Amino acid sequence: EAGVAQSPRYKIIEKRQSVAFWCNPISGHATLYWYQQILGQGPKLLIQFQNNGVVDDSQLPKDRFSAERLKGVDSTLKIQPAKLEDSAVYLCASRGSGYNEQFFGPGTRLTVL
C-alpha cells in the first residue's frame, strides 16, 4: 500500500513570501493531520480533518496559516506571509477508521530566510 505523500520535500523562501504544501493521504483514510516540527522539538498538531471537515484547528495560527481538504482526500497547507519562526518540517499524517495508527509522510522542510 502506498504511504502518505507530501510535496515539495524542501522549500526555501524569504520572509513575507507565501508557500503551500501538499499532502496525499493513504487511500481511504478519512482523518488527516498536519503537524509542525521545529528543529529539536517533537511534532505539534496544527490541524485535524475528518473527511473535508475541520475537527481541531486550535493551534493553527490563523492570521497566517490556512489549510483545506476540499474533496476529503488531498490537503494543502498554506502560509501567508511567512515568518522566520515558521522554519520547520511540516508533517502530514493520515489514519483509517477504527483504532489504527497514524501514518506519517516524509515531511516538507521549510526554511524561511
Added chain:
Amino acid sequence: AQSVTQLDSHVSVSEGTPVLLRCNYSSSYSPSLFWYVQHPNKGLQLLLKYTSAATLVKGINGFEAEFKKSETSFHLTKPSAHMSDAAEYFCVVSDHGPGTALIFGKGTTLSVSS
C-alpha cells in the same frame, strides 16, 4: 491536559548493549501511549503502542515498553542495540481515544557506537 517528558535528550550506547529511553507522562484520563522512531530524512514510524491492554508492550525491531501507572512512566527498552537503531525517538500520548491528535515529547537522540 496531557503532556510527555522524555528525561534524556541524548543517549549513547555501544552496539550489543542494552538501550533504555525514559518517558514520563501526565494525563487526566486513561492514556494511549506510543513510541515513534524517526530516522534522518525519513518519516515517523510507529514502534509500539499501549492502549489499556497488556502493560508490557512488544514492538518492532526488538523494542518493548512497560506501562507503569503508579510511576506514570512508559520507558522504551531493547536488550541489544544495533547500529541501525541510531535515530530520534519520540514518546507520545493521546488522551481521548482513537483519532485524536498525538502529543509528542521533545525526543531522545540515540547514538550507537561500534
